[in-house]
Amino acid sequence: MKLQTVLSSLCLLALSAHAAPSKRSDPPPTDIQILNYALTLEHLENAFYSGALAKFDDAAFSKANLNRALFEQIASHEAAHVKFLTTALGDQATKPCNYSFPYTDPTSFSALSAVLEGVGVSAYLGAAALIQNKDYLTAAGAILTTESRHAAWVSSSENNNLPWSGPFDTPLGLNDVYSLAAPFITSCPSTNPALPVKAFPALNVTGGAGSINPGSTISVTFANATTAAGSGQLFLAFFSGLSTTFAPYDASKNTVTVPAGLAGTVYAVATSVSNGTVTDDNTLAGPIILSNVGGSGNAGGGAGGSGHSSPSNSASTTGSASNSTNGALGMGAPLTGVAVSLAGLLAALAF
Numbered sequence: 001m002k003l004q005t006v007l008s009s010l011c012l013l014a015l016s017a018h019a020a021p022s023k024r025s026d027p028p029p030t031d032i033q034i035l036n037y038a039l040t041l042e043h044l045e046n047a048f049y050s051g052a053l054a055k056f057d058d059a060a061f062s063k064a065n066l067n068r069a070l071f072e073q074i075a076s077h078e079a080a081h082v083k084f085l086t087t088a089l090g091d092q093a094t095k096p097c098n099y100s101f102p103y104t105d106p107t108s109f110s111a112l113s114a115v116l117e118g119v120g121v122s123a124y125l126g127a128a129a130l131i132q133n134k135d136y137l138t139a140a141g142a143i144l145t146t147e148s149r150h151a152a153w154v155s156s157s158e159n160n161n162l163p164w165s166g167p168f169d170t171p172l173g174l175n176d177v178y179s180l181a182a183p184f185i186t187s188c189p190s191t192n193p194a195l196p197v198k199a200f201p202a203l204n205v206t207g208g209a210g211s212i213n214p215g216s217t218i219s220v221t222f223a224n225a226t227t228a229a230g231s232g233q234l235f236l237a238f239f240s241g242l243s244t245t246f247a248p249y250d251a252s253k254n255t256v257t258v259p260a261g262l263a264g265t266v267y268a269v270a271t272s273v274s275n276g277t278v279t280d281d282n283t284l285a286g287p288i289i290l291s292n293v294g295g296s297g298n299a300g301g302g303a304g305g306s307g308h309s310s311p312s313n314s315a316s317t318t319g320s321a322s323n324s325t326n327g328a329l330g331m332g333a334p335l336t337g338v339a340v341s342l343a344g345l346l347a348a349l350a351f
Contacts, residue, residue, distance in 0.1 A: 031132055033196055035085055037127065037174060040181075045120065052106075098188070118151050122169065148169065214262055216257070
């Protein structure tokens with residue numbers, strides 16, 4: 001019982017460190033809404049894996065030095081998650097949507113798999129503190145640990161990066177995750193239950209390979225940045241594990257310097273606060289995903305014989321840019337920006 005209390009407290013601390021549910025006057029999401037939020041993500045992952053496996057045969061995966069058999073196992077896990085959550089929710093369960101994924105071959109599929117699995121881990125971790133029913137929390141935790149194993153294997157064995165970013169994973173709020181997932185959704189059944197989520201404005205990052213390292217300066221733009229800056233200094237908040245690091249945003253040059261001490265996969269949002277808690281109310285745009293910050297990747301080929309060449313030691317960016325360039329992936333723009341965002345994603349996945 002004491003351990004459960006400690007874990008619950010840690011979950012609350014982690015969520016409060018990053019983008020949490022927004023206004024205090026808003027009612028907290030119900031457990032049913034949280035489960036449907038999880039099911040929405042599982043439907044997306046299920047479609048992602050089943051679509052790629054239907055499109056690319058054994059020969060295509062073998063040519064790319066990728067282990068199709070283990071991706072098939074991941075696909076079966078995602079299908080099992082969908083079935084489990086759908087059964088638990090009964091007639092309240094959300095239905096699958098229509099999706100568009102920008103992979104063109106097994107290599108770009110594998111790279112996007114690493115991104116989606118990482119976001120999935122952060123999604124379950126961030127939602128944990130919102131779940132009231134302990135049985136639901138345990139079930140979500142059982143899915144979370146499996147998703148983290150997926151993320152570790154895909155990152156290391158199939159993409160030659162380290163299987164972790166540090167001693168802690170990074171929790172993300174509901175709106176952060178939705179902002180990253182929404183561009184892959186083209187339409188949904190009108191009968192699906194409404195979710196208590198919204199997409200933040202796009203955060204655009206430019207800066208090619210070699211630029212996303214601690215101490216480097218990157219170009220960052222977002223809608224109404226100049227107007228927002230007129231009300232005071234703006235910042236980028238970098239989420240890494242359970243820590244948030246703030247860096248001042250130069251609105252006159254649209255630049256920010258990446259803080260020291262960051263490594264691996266890092267999320268960032270534009271915000272109006274310089275310290276403390278980043279909330280939905282003070283988040284201005286984002287998030288973006290900075291992958292392999294500081295060149296912390298380059299794990300050797302692992303299980304399954306993945307011996308494909310390792311990506312460079314510089315980070316790539318995955319973000320909410322609807323018109324991203326030079327390696328900034330567009331993943332978090334509103335649905336109206338999907339086509340352009342996915343084009344940016346394709347460019348960035350070409351390591």
